[in-house]
Amino acid sequence: xxxxxxxxxxxxxxxxxxxxxxxxxxxxxxxxxxxxxxxxxxxxxxxxxxxxxxxxxxxxxxxxxxxxxxxxxxxxxxxxxxxxxxxxxxxxxxxxxxxxxxxxxxxxxxxxxxxxxxxxxxxxxxxxxxxxxxxxxxxxxxxxxxxxxxxxxxxxxxxxxxxxxxxxxxxxxxxx
Amino acid sequence: xxxxxxxxxxxxxxxxxxxxxxxxxxxxxxxxxxxxxxxxxxxxxxxxxxxxxxxxxxxxxxxxxxxxxxxxxxxxxxxxxxxxxxxxxxxxxxxxxxxxxxxxxxxxxxxxxxxxxxxxxxxxxxxxxxxxxxxxxxxxxxxxxxxxxxxxxxxxxxxxxxxxxxxxxxxxxxxx
Numbered sequence: 001x002x003x004x005x006x007x008x009x010x011x012x013x014x015x016x017x018x019x020x021x022x023x024x025x026x027x028x029x030x031x032x033x034x035x036x037x038x039x040x041x042x043x044x045x046x047x048x049x050x051x052x053x054x055x056x057x058x059x060x061x062x063x064x065x066x067x068x069x070x071x072x073x074x075x076x077x078x079x080x081x082x083x084x085x086x087x088x089x090x091x092x093x094x095x096x097x098x099x100x101x102x103x104x105x106x107x108x109x110x111x112x113x114x115x116x117x118x119x120x121x122x123x124x125x126x127x128x129x130x131x132x133x134x135x136x137x138x139x140x141x142x143x144x145x146x147x148x149x150x151x152x153x154x155x156x157x158x159x160x161x162x163x164x165x166x167x168x169x170x171x172x173x174x175x176x
Numbered sequence: 177x178x179x180x181x182x183x184x185x186x187x188x189x190x191x192x193x194x195x196x197x198x199x200x201x202x203x204x205x206x207x208x209x210x211x212x213x214x215x216x217x218x219x220x221x222x223x224x225x226x227x228x229x230x231x232x233x234x235x236x237x238x239x240x241x242x243x244x245x246x247x248x249x250x251x252x253x254x255x256x257x258x259x260x261x262x263x264x265x266x267x268x269x270x271x272x273x274x275x276x277x278x279x280x281x282x283x284x285x286x287x288x289x290x291x292x293x294x295x296x297x298x299x300x301x302x303x304x305x306x307x308x309x310x311x312x313x314x315x316x317x318x319x320x321x322x323x324x325x326x327x328x329x330x331x332x333x334x335x336x337x338x339x340x341x342x343x344x345x346x347x348x349x350x351x352x
Contacts (some may be wrong), residue, residue: 041276042266042278043267043270043276046263046266046267047267047271070256071256072248072252072253079248079259080247080259083259083260083263084259084260084263085263086260087222087259087260087261087263088263091219091222091223091226091264091267094219094222095226100218100219102218
């Protein structure tokens with residue numbers, strides 16, 4: 001199973017693709033960050049993030065997408081942009097027909113460190129160890145995205161199976 | 177000038193297209209709401225909203241998109257979904273190369289009622305009057321979206337001209 005993890009953000013959007021099976025060592029395919037210029041118009045930034053995510057989906061063909069869930073308790077000054085970036089990430093996955101699952105930071109931390117309140121350094125350390133990398137993924141947003149992907153692999157896409165397959169049940173209607 | 181106004185929301189996303197010139201009476205092309213089922217997976221709801229918005233852009237070919245700006249002070253229980261829907265709306269406009277402008281609720285209210293603290297009923301009343309409609313647009317989300325479009329027409333797309341044309345300046349990069 002190959003999973004794209006996304007740690008959403010407007011200025012830095014972490015991305016990581018890993019491959020593996022539940023309970024087995026995962027293999028890192030690619031990790032990094034998508035950056036957009038805070039001086040650029042918001043719609044163009046979202047378009048740039050979507051374009052880069054779509055390019056990753058096309059190139060690496062993951063089976064699923066895991067996105068960090070955004071809460072209104074997040075940093076107030078950035079929460080709206082983070083939510084918008086997360087919406088674009090979910091949309092990019094759904095448009096390709098992939099199951100999209102969201103995980104809370106606690107769920108991800110618990111999956112990779114065994115402890116839901118682990119700090120960023122612990123997550124980076126464990127990601128490095130779990131993937132048997134010689135160097136830690138940088139910046140932290142990339143490590144967080146990779147951790148999301150590992151979390152989803154290890155949970156065997158369970159959430160995705162439970163909540164997926166609803167493609168045809170969304171009702172929409174524009175009334176004139 | 178033809179403008180699509182979007183009052184973003186996950187369960188009810190208001191949409192309205194008007195045509196007009198600054199200082200002249202606007203003409204309503206279409207107004208309504210895009211509804212998605214709260215019981216459906218989030219990514220699928222965003223995909224449905226994007227699909228319906230894209231269909232409107234294709235059918236009515238507006239020159240610009242105006243989206244209500246989302247603040248973290250919004251209703252805490254729905255702000256994340258509202259922000260995600262707004263991100264999808266901005267993306268849908270930007271993908272078609274249209275200028276996308278955001279307006280605060282106060283700016284829209286001031287534009288159509290002359291008073292930035294006007295209530296929803298006043299906005300609906302003025303939208304009905306300004307467009308010379310025989311019946312008020314329902315629900316309120318549709319009226320709000322139409323008000324956004326009127327606001328943008330009357331401001332002559334000024335904001336769009338000031339902030340637009342930056343399509344090629346967004347920098348992105350995925351580091352491996």
